[in-house]
Amino acid sequence: MLSMRRAFLLLAAASATTAQTYQRLGTCPTLGCVIPPDQQDFLPGQQFDIRFEVHAPVNGSEANGGIPDEAFSVTIAKDGGQTKSIAEFFGITEEPAIEKWSFSWYEDLYAKDAGEASLVHVASKIYRRVALYEPGDYTVTLKYYSTETTTATWTVRPLAEHKRAKNVILFVGDGMTTNMITAARLLGHKTVNGKYQSLLKLDEFPVLGHQMTHSIDSFMTDSANSASALYSGHKSTVNAMGVYADSSPDLFDDPKVETIVELLRRIWGSAWGAVSTAFLADATPIALTAHTRSRGTYGPLIEQALNGVNNYSWPHTGGPDVYFGGGAENFLPGSGSYKGQDYFAKFAEKGYSISLNKTALEAAPDSERALGVFCKSNLPVWIDRNVFPENLNSYTNDPSGAKKAATDLPGLKEMTLKAIDVLHKRSGNEGFFLMSEAASIDKQMHVLDYQRALGDLLELDDTIRATFKKLEELGELDHTLIVVTADHGHGFDVFGNADTKYLSEQPTDREKRSAVGIYQNSGLSQYTVEQEGVSYNTGSNFPVNWDPRYAIAAGMGASPDRRENYQINRTGSRIPNTRGYVSAFDNTDGFVVNGTLPADETQGVHSLTDVPVYARGPCQETFGGTFNSIDVFFKIATCLGLGQSTNKTLTDSACSAK
Amino acid sequence: MLSMRRAFLLLAAASATTAQTYQRLGTCPTLGCVIPPDQQDFLPGQQFDIRFEVHAPVNGSEANGGIPDEAFSVTIAKDGGQTKSIAEFFGITEEPAIEKWSFSWYEDLYAKDAGEASLVHVASKIYRRVALYEPGDYTVTLKYYSTETTTATWTVRPLAEHKRAKNVILFVGDGMTTNMITAARLLGHKTVNGKYQSLLKLDEFPVLGHQMTHSIDSFMTDSANSASALYSGHKSTVNAMGVYADSSPDLFDDPKVETIVELLRRIWGSAWGAVSTAFLADATPIALTAHTRSRGTYGPLIEQALNGVNNYSWPHTGGPDVYFGGGAENFLPGSGSYKGQDYFAKFAEKGYSISLNKTALEAAPDSERALGVFCKSNLPVWIDRNVFPENLNSYTNDPSGAKKAATDLPGLKEMTLKAIDVLHKRSGNEGFFLMSEAASIDKQMHVLDYQRALGDLLELDDTIRATFKKLEELGELDHTLIVVTADHGHGFDVFGNADTKYLSEQPTDREKRSAVGIYQNSGLSQYTVEQEGVSYNTGSNFPVNWDPRYAIAAGMGASPDRRENYQINRTGSRIPNTRGYVSAFDNTDGFVVNGTLPADETQGVHSLTDVPVYARGPCQETFGGTFNSIDVFFKIATCLGLGQSTNKTLTDSACSAK
Incomplete structure (x- = not known):
């Protein structure tokens, strides 16, 4: 429990610099990384790899001299069981070699604007294709830089050896x-x-x-x-x-x-x-x-x-x-x-x-x-x-x-x-x-x-x-x-209807917005109302009219700059925004709405x-x-x-x- | 079944004029209204009133001469049972008097802009405080204008005479x-x-x-x-x-x-x-x-x-x-x-x-x-x-x-x-x-x-x-x-984080939007991270910091014009918009976003x-x-x-x- 508490305190202390817009390595707030990290769950017998990384930041708020500890040690113990080296516990006869690489990251948007990247050197080992068969908690301990410790407690879920669904x-x-x-x-x-x-x-x-x-x-x-x-x-x-995800350059x-x-x-x-x-x-x-x-x-x-x-x-x-x-x-x-x-x-x-x-x-x-x-x-x-x-x-x-x-x-x-x-x-x-x-x-x-x-x-x-x-x-x-x-x-959210005919015929952007009917003025769905000459033969569980005069008025919590008219685009998928600006060809009779996402975003998120x-x-x-x-x-x-x-x-x- | 089908056809025919931004009476697409209307459910023994209205539009697309039929008749029958007058069925000894009133409505936004209201004269009767005790379907029939019929089928749900929850x-x-x-x-x-x-x-x-x-x-x-x-x-x-809701002037x-x-x-x-x-x-x-x-x-x-x-x-x-x-x-x-x-x-x-x-x-x-x-x-x-x-x-x-x-x-x-x-x-x-x-x-x-x-x-x-x-x-x-x-x-939707410090310090509205971090750049919640000098003693199930540098970036599918900075307003509830325009005092370091609601709306919907x-x-x-x-x-x-x-x-x- 002591080690758990320590891990928590380290996390809290470090997160101000590492837990937002950019992160050194998301699952590793300290300089020692156990991956899979703390609090991960496994199915009994589910196979996985274990990587350890020791980070040595060269510059930035975490700089520690830039020489990663290659002499780190790693152990594992089941609750109430013996602590063993990873290799011994899993019966791995050949201890994996130390790997080394470097990567860099930005501490925040100011650092990015200034082009000031933080460089990190890494020493690492990976143990491949292991599994835990016995349900319960396992604690993995990484010791590094003489006095530092990162622990991870993993939980193996209960056995389930019989099929209930074919x-x-x-x-x-x-x-x-x-x-x-x-x-x-x-x-x-x-x-x-x-x-x-x-x-x-x-x-x-x-x-x-x-x-x-x-x-x-x-x-x-x-x-x-x-x-x-x-x-x-x-x-x-x-x-x-x-x-x-580890921090190594190899994507595989x-x-x-x-x-x-x-x-x-x-x-x-x-x-x-x-x-x-x-x-x-x-x-x-x-x-x-x-x-x-x-x-x-x-x-x-x-x-x-x-x-x-x-x-x-x-x-x-x-x-x-x-x-x-x-x-x-x-x-x-x-x-x-x-x-x-x-x-x-x-x-x-x-x-x-x-x-x-x-x-x-x-x-x-x-x-x-x-x-x-x-x-x-x-x-x-x-x-x-x-x-x-x-x-x-x-x-x-x-x-x-x-x-x-x-x-x-x-x-x-x-x-x-x-x-x-x-x-x-x-x-x-x-x-x-x-x-x-x-x-x-x-x-x-x-x-x-x-x-x-x-x-x-x-x-x-x-x-x-x-x-x-x-x-x-x-x-x-x-x-x-x-x-x-x-x-x-x-x-995505629907908040009313829009009289698309009225919207289209209003002269200004502000007047076009009056076409939206809210609360009692939303009325009933017109997508299910037969209209002469409009039939797609698409079956009873689809609209009979995709382009009614009174359309749903809908929007997104976040979006790029775009133009709205609430009508379906008949010629193909909508392209609301190109290169961060409202597309000239999108909903040409609509009104422009500026977005809430970074101005260079062309899509919703x-x-x-x-x-x-x-x-x-x-x-x-x-x-x-x-x-x-x-x-x-x-x-x-x-x-x-x-x-x-x-x-x-x-x-x-x-x-x-x- | 014939009468049901007829009601459906009338509904389909009339809904183009009555089912959107403005409606003559939402539950009554025809000129004869049974209220409660078709397809309503009742608990056995639940008490309710029944109103009938006959509408006579004076002008507008439904105009029929403007004289409501006061000689309408109303009956009810349980599935497989005898058709009786409403009064007889419910044992009402005194037939209610005919009531008369008028109301007007707009057929659409064009009519409203032009001030061209449609006037409707009404004849009505209401039967008060009745109840249906036997589960099953009941069909209520209103006959009016000699040949017109509006029916409503009501369902009384199964009996439930014993308490399961105290x-x-x-x-x-x-x-x-x-x-x-x-x-x-x-x-x-x-x-x-x-x-x-x-x-x-x-x-x-x-x-x-x-x-x-x-x-x-x-x-x-x-x-x-x-x-x-x-x-x-x-x-x-x-x-x-x-x-x-009926169409009468009395709200009670x-x-x-x-x-x-x-x-x-x-x-x-x-x-x-x-x-x-x-x-x-x-x-x-x-x-x-x-x-x-x-x-x-x-x-x-x-x-x-x-x-x-x-x-x-x-x-x-x-x-x-x-x-x-x-x-x-x-x-x-x-x-x-x-x-x-x-x-x-x-x-x-x-x-x-x-x-x-x-x-x-x-x-x-x-x-x-x-x-x-x-x-x-x-x-x-x-x-x-x-x-x-x-x-x-x-x-x-x-x-x-x-x-x-x-x-x-x-x-x-x-x-x-x-x-x-x-x-x-x-x-x-x-x-x-x-x-x-x-x-x-x-x-x-x-x-x-x-x-x-x-x-x-x-x-x-x-x-x-x-x-x-x-x-x-x-x-x-x-x-x-x-x-x-x-x-x-x-x-409401959360779509990322915002570096509120960075946002505040950017010079233009478009640059401020770059403060938003999406996907991996949202990082972790900073509302749960202890910060020196910030404590509200509000307990373990509340944030420890309501105003972190990295705040959630959130928005609405629909909103009025407003200014965004993603920070909490420390002096009281936000007033984003007054009289249809962005409030001069709201989020003064934020960026202006025009809304999607009618321009005179001051709130979300x-x-x-x-x-x-x-x-x-x-x-x-x-x-x-x-x-x-x-x-x-x-x-x-x-x-x-x-x-x-x-x-x-x-x-x-x-x-x-x-």
Whole structure:
């Protein structure tokens, strides 16, 4: 307890310089770093790496002479157990070598403006691929600079050796908040006298929770490290996935943690898949297998998805059974792919069917592993595919690399239903894990195109509805835990209506604002009111009119400078701001609003807010109330019996040949 | 079914003119109005009035000659039962007289700008104080203008004749959203490496739900009609409480519905109380007993709270057992009180102890009915009472009417704990109902003073924590259903940090915005970091520093023009905007941001968003998932056994003498 208290005091003392705009290393307020740091949780048997760093700042407020202590010592003890060296405790026969590097950072905005960086020299060691099997608390101690100590207490969660759910489907509405779900309901469903005549499928989930999305070292998150929390039970740093970020220059040597699909394949040999409306190397789908602190290394991460981590010994899944999304640029041979290789060919060599359009997807055999890449970059959004399909022709995104538009496109629903067919067929009694992501809720909110974001949210809801039906047909509904959540939010909010005709016709910016009706003057949603000549045939759970005269008036807690008219952009996604200034072509009849973000920001940013978690199926009762993002992993992993007391590992061949 | 379909078609046809910025009568898209309208739900035995209106527009798009049909007929039939006249069905011996009036409205903003009002003549009848005891569907039919028909189908919910919870405490965080709860946690509780070292009491609730807050006739709500939904199971119109809004000129003759405390007192004779940090005549506390479509009629509503509705026969509670809050101006004899009468004297006559400060509150006997009014208007907020107490002297708010400041003030916690003592003492085996409102979460969000709003949210959480402890001490915890929810939201969002020192020192508005740190640059909360010389002694669940250099950067989805610097206002609540222009004295070192609301708005407005519902205690399992605001009433009323198959009414003397 003494050491815990000491660590706390050091943290408090140092945080004034290290815990804000810029940080030396977010998880290391002292000059000695244990990574994973204090208070991290592990599933029994979950594999991970341990890095120690000793920092020697050359200049700046922490300067200590600039010579890092290479003679640091590291020990570990289980509560009530013997203290042992790390190597002895984990039975590591060869003590790792000391590594050395340097990095620099700015202490605050003044230092940055002045170009005065603080230089830090580092000595480090890393112990790779270890695991703790016995539940309880473990204290790791780093001693350095003769008298300094940094401790970390880790908790191994209870054993969970038996499966309660055969299958798990995790839907991620990227950036999706309760505010957005409320707005989507308003657009897609009609009220009569205060009562909805139909509801979202989300509204029918029996259990609801909230999860906290913050990063390990900042209160805001991005989709990389929030995905890591959901998939591995370990929060990370912005841009990092499947690792704790260290300070080394190598983006691929950071200490790793094992993910849900690595565990599932290693322990049960189950099938797994990922579906996304983003490019497949994007954070949410790729974080299932990625181990890097740089989410932008797309090519190498597709290689990791197929073949596992290739620079260190590490559990690997043998590749997904299903991989559907966009992002052909990371598969086609060229600058976007790993070492310029042809990853369509590499997947095909491993027995994958390859689909480049919806027609091929539908025809792909359910019995084979399936790769489907339907365009370059992100899939066009639901509104452009269904309401303004002429916009599809404006892209040059054919997945074959041909300079043409991809037009034979599946949506999230088609991809997800096919994924379930393949996974069900291939998994047999072992069950499967599927992650299905509505990625453009986030991407469209970033560019303030909330109509397109809400279209994709309604598509997600429609997909969940269809998934229930599909699982019921397969006889799997009651064996499947379905979880729907988000990785973070955006500060989107609806606050009234706007008479878009009136707004457009007012002569000045201030007068245009009078078009907004608040409180009783918001009236009822006009998105559900039939209008002659307006029909998209998009089904009963979508608006019948996306461009009514009385539109929702909505905005963001934070945004760049932009122009508002509250109408949908009919020609494609909104581009509110270019190079820090209001786009000349955005909402030309609207009024200019200056933003609250740094003036050079062209997009909106993420929100602090807790996000909802919906659950249905085996273990649903564990998802009520409020919990940390990492607990989503622990709840799912526990339900899947992944907390093992021994190194339960199928042979490598069992994994990769499956 | 034919008549239902016809009603739907009429609705669809008419809504283009009547369902937006201005509406003829929100619940009546046709010219014949049944109020309560189609699709309303009732508790078995819940008393209500029924109004019929026939509209005759003189001009405008609906003009029909301007002579309302006085010979309309009205019938009712239970599913599978006989159709009877309203009078016969309810055993009303004297058919009500025809009433006549006129009103006018604007069809849209163009009509308003031009001053072209549409005039409507009305013929109407109202049937008062009826009830339906048998669960099932009832269809009410209004025939008018020879060939026209408007129908309404009402549903009587299942019987619930037995109490499952002895006591119910309903906490209302006015305007409180998940975004705000997340921000309050960040300010009041410390994280170490992504793990909170302590949590909100809200975070410990086992069951979480979301409720939809929309009005009956617009998708935005205010606190009056949202309170009505929570207390009566009937959504209403902005500014209306305990009634369905009709079109008549009289603000007190609208058709009423019975509220939770009227039901509880009539059926079980239980004790009840209301506590609020607002003035007691404000919407959330007063809606427990108020029946009017105009929330601003403060004096008459205090009279209703004490003596019941005085213009019609109606169930009344005999007055609250506990009534604690602000708003002395509606009790002191004068322009703010009903007929200029002294309501302190009137409450005292009925046996209430009267407390005008915290000292008196503490000394008040637990065995007597208790009125506590601690200031004029709203109570000063937690931050001004605890962090900047010198600000209290700037008010002239003494509840005695003396021209001085009220400084001996209780907070929500002190009022709530005393309320529980009194209610527990007085209720015996019958149990009690308490509503406790943190009102200034909303009031401070309106003026964009989110720091003060979050202070009051943390005070609410602290109050809930203390309530659990108090109930445990009394042996009542497991007999008490505790529900925490909001009546609506505001579009508040945290999106990063701001280096307030840097912001202040930058020379231009655009450069000041560079002070905002987003994503990894948000760092950790500095509100929980001890700083020398800064201590408020406000306890472990509050910030230790409300004015750190690195503050949260936060904003609203909608706001008036204002100036931002992200610092707390040390001298009192923020006044961002006066008369539609940025206040010259607000955040003088900040940068100007133009708003998105009508330019003459001086405050922020409510949000569409669903709000969280936390539940713990008997019946907690019924609060999971997503539901309508009216269902909060039905869940609580069902748990309290208020759905009765007969007119279970204690004698009037039993009520009022209690």
